[in-house]
Amino acid sequence: MSFSVIRLAAVLAVVPALALAQDARPPVASLTVTSPQQAVEAALTVSPALRGAGAARQAVQADALQARLRPNPELRGSFENFGGFGGRQENRAFRTLESTVGLAQRIELGGKRSARMDLAARSGEVAVLDFTGARLEIAREVVTALATAEAARRLVGVERERARLAAETLRAARARVEAGRDPLLQAERAEVVRATADIAAERAQREVDIALADLAVFIGVPRVEIAPRQPWFDDIGPNPGRPVPADPLARLSGSPELARLEAAIAQQRANLTLQRATAVPDVTISGDVRRFGDSNETAFVAGASIPLPFYDRNQGGIARAQAELTRAEAEAERGRSVLVATLVAAEQRLALAWRSVEALRRTALPSAEQAARFATLGYGEGRFSFLEVLDAQRALSDTRAQLVEGIQAFHAFRAQVQRLRGDLPAVSPQPVNAPNGSVR
Numbered sequence: 001m002s003f004s005v006i007r008l009a010a011v012l013a014v015v016p017a018l019a020l021a022q023d024a025r026p027p028v029a030s031l032t033v034t035s036p037q038q039a040v041e042a043a044l045t046v047s048p049a050l051r052g053a054g055a056a057r058q059a060v061q062a063d064a065l066q067a068r069l070r071p072n073p074e075l076r077g078s079f080e081n082f083g084g085f086g087g088r089q090e091n092r093a094f095r096t097l098e099s100t101v102g103l104a105q106r107i108e109l110g111g112k113r114s115a116r117m118d119l120a121a122r123s124g125e126v127a128v129l130d131f132t133g134a135r136l137e138i139a140r141e142v143v144t145a146l147a148t149a150e151a152a153r154r155l156v157g158v159e160r161e162r163a164r165l166a167a168e169t170l171r172a173a174r175a176r177v178e179a180g181r182d183p184l185l186q187a188e189r190a191e192v193v194r195a196t197a198d199i200a201a202e203r204a205q206r207e208v209d210i211a212l213a214d215l216a217v218f219i220g221v222p223r224v225e226i227a228p229r230q231p232w233f234d235d236i237g238p239n240p241g242r243p244v245p246a247d248p249l250a251r252l253s254g255s256p257e258l259a260r261l262e263a264a265i266a267q268q269r270a271n272l273t274l275q276r277a278t279a280v281p282d283v284t285i286s287g288d289v290r291r292f293g294d295s296n297e298t299a300f301v302a303g304a305s306i307p308l309p310f311y312d313r314n315q316g317g318i319a320r321a322q323a324e325l326t327r328a329e330a331e332a333e334r335g336r337s338v339l340v341a342t343l344v345a346a347e348q349r350l351a352l353a354w355r356s357v358e359a360l361r362r363t364a365l366p367s368a369e370q371a372a373r374f375a376t377l378g379y380g381e382g383r384f385s386f387l388e389v390l391d392a393q394r395a396l397s398d399t400r401a402q403l404v405e406g407i408q409a410f411h412a413f414r415a416q417v418q419r420l421r422g423d424l425p426a427v428s429p430q431p432v433n434a435p436n437g438s439v440r
Contacts, residue, residue, distance in 0.1 A: 031219060034227045039146050039219060040139045040424075047220040053134035060127035064120035070113065074104040076286065081293070100301060102288025110280025115273045122267040129260040132422075136256065140419040141218045144412045149211035149226060150233045151408035155401060156204040162397040163197035168376065170194045193390060236410050239358075240351045248340040254422030258339055261332035268325040275321040279314040281307040343420045350413040357410055360403040372396040 033039045044050055080098040170191055216224040243251055252258045288301040375392035418424075 030223045030225065031221045032225045032227055033146060035232055036143045036146055039142050042221065043138050043142045043219040044135060047138055050134055050138055053131050057127040057131045060123050064124050067116040067120035071106040071108065076104055076288065077101045097293035098290060100288045100290040102286055102301065104284055104286035106282050106284045108282050110277040112277045115270065115277040119267065119270040119274050122263065122270045125263045126260060126267055129256040129263055132256040133260070136419050136422060136424055139424055140415045143415040145215040145218045147233065147408045147411035149208065149215050150230050151404050152204065152208045152211040153226060154404045156201065156208055158397060158400045158404060159197065159201035159204040163194065163201050165372070165393045166194040166197040233407060236354055236357055236407065240347065240354055243347050248343050249336070251421060252339055252343060255339065255420055256422055258336065261335045264328045265332055268321065268328040272321040272325055275314055275317040278317060279309070281309050339420065343417070346413055346416045346420060350410065350417055353406060353410040353413050357403065357406045360399060360406055364399050365403060368396040368399040
């Protein structure tokens with residue numbers, strides 16, 4: 001317990017300096033994202049959500065400071081036998097005044113102070129884990145939003161390429177109609193396909209704007225731009241394969257959620273100990289100096305008092321703490337199962353997304369590109385029909401879109417797995433602020 005108190009004291013000493021450092025940071029007007037690590041770094045620097053989690057942690061640390069304080073002494077005073085009336089008037093005015101001045105101190109029994117400190121330490125551990133979980137959640141949200149924005153931008157390219165192919169097909173269809181080789185209907189149908197492709201490209205561009213706005217919200221800046229090159233998006237790494245170690249709980253060893261389940265049980269046990277200690281009555285001792293006015297003599301008075309626990313023995317507080325402990329244990333048992341199931345499902349989806357991307361890259365996309373190329377060339381020569389060209393071009397565009405969406409899903413699942421395992425993307429110690437206030 002002493003180690004926990006020392007650790008909390010060290011954290012309390014560092015927190016004000018961190019708060020001053022955060023207040024001293026210049027406001028970020030815009031952000032040009034070059035990598036997920038840089039985006040996460042910026043979010044952890046300026047995100048209001050993280051500042052809120054940090055404030056909650058500081059509040060618990062303030063409770064730890066308060067828990068170490070002892071009860072204040074009491075200054076007491078009393079004045080007797082003055083201002084009498086009636087009788088022989090011996091007590092009239094201040095001739096027989098008796099004045100008593102002294103101090104009283106409540107002494108906590110039953111280990112209340114140590115129990116308070118232990119509960120504060122356990123609450124501090126829960127708060128630190130909550131703060132760590134908030135950092136990981138921000139990182140997951142930022143990486144997922146960045147992958148969504150980059151995928152939306154690449155889908156614009158896919159739709160524009162679809163529109164380009166449709167325009168080429170339209171030119172070929174018009175040439176064949178003018179040559180009398182195809183009816184006018186084919187040219188009209190090609191015109192519809194080209195117009196539809198243009199609308200899809202415009203819609204994809206609007207999706208980019210929406211995705212960038214969402215990314216800016218997650219990071220905590222007014223505006224976000226994405227650098228032209230994002231090589232990380234195409235890098236899906238090696239096959240995730242079978243997770244190692246095989247035990248899901250072992251793979252969750254770095255998860256703050258798993259650690260928080262155990263920390264919550266320890267917190268409730270410390271609360272139960274405190275409630276039981278609160279049932280022990282405290283002793284109040286006092287020492288006074290009494291002055292007798294009629295004889296000018298001084299005497300000392302000592303006293304002690306202790307409540308008699310006939311009725312209130314904190315039965316309700318103890319019962320509630322016991323119930324909270326039972327609830328924490330039940331939630332921990334269920335939480336472990338939920339975390340394991342969520343991790344296993346996320347890992348399986350991650351492996352499936354990796355295999356899908358690899359299949360699209362290695363097999364589906366090359367075949368679709370070759371089929372579309374042959375169909376476009378062959379249509380001008382009359383070897384393929386207009387419907388065959390449309391099918392080949394549609395298959396190529398759909399395959400490209402599926403590849404982009406598959407890579408986006410892979411990054412989202414990987415971010416979720418990292419979040420569950422407690423892995424935070426590596427960030428540099430401090431962001432570099434450009435002269436215009438943007439982080440680059």
